[in-house]
Amino acid sequence: MNKSISEMKNQICWASKEIYQRGLVNVGEGNISLRVKNQDEMVITPSGNNYLNPLPENMVHITFEGKVITEGKKPSTEYYLHRIFYEQRPRVNCVIHTHSTYASILAVQRKALPMIFEEMGVFLGGGVPCSEYARTGTEQLGKNALKAMGKQNAVILANHGLVIVGRSVKHCVFGAQLVEKMAKIYVTSISMGKVYEIPEEILSNLSDRFQVEFSTI
Ligand SMILES: [Zn+2]
Structure with missing residues (x-):
């Protein structure tokens, strides 16, 4: 096996453990993928990913059309959700989809x-x-996810969950945790009364670092 594919499978195992241990997915839900550089291909978690014991040999190397390159594994049925970001955003190298609780509360609302x-x-x-x-x-x-995401790196899927895209798997794992923490703070505090947002003009001051280090547009 190509060394980089092998390394990507290990990275997906690491990310699987991270998001499971942090309570962002239950067994069998959500998915993680990495882009194969310079190819219309990705490595993705299998359908019904076992987050308790993720194994590199269970991760699936597929084409953007969903054709399995690694024999014997069934890729996540949500691979199109990943593919569209790789096709439309050249700087996206990782996509993580979760059903984390507080993001999902906003999703059903x-x-x-x-x-x-x-x-x-x-x-x-x-x-x-x-x-x-x-x-x-x-x-x-x-x-729908791509359209709604705009220039950001995350989108809530109506009645479903969350998608995070990023230049690296570490950034996506961090982003998935960050959104869930922010959603928890927001959902909890809105029950207490008005929630104050960061003023729009502040965003332009923050966007320099975002553009340089994290933007995927
Ligand atoms: Zn899902």
């Missing part, structure tokens, strides 16, 4: 997460928009 901490501007490019609803596993789900 079909509400965006406003920018309530400055770090959202630095790492995510601002608040997290919410897409229009589409069924799981459809091409429309990916199209």
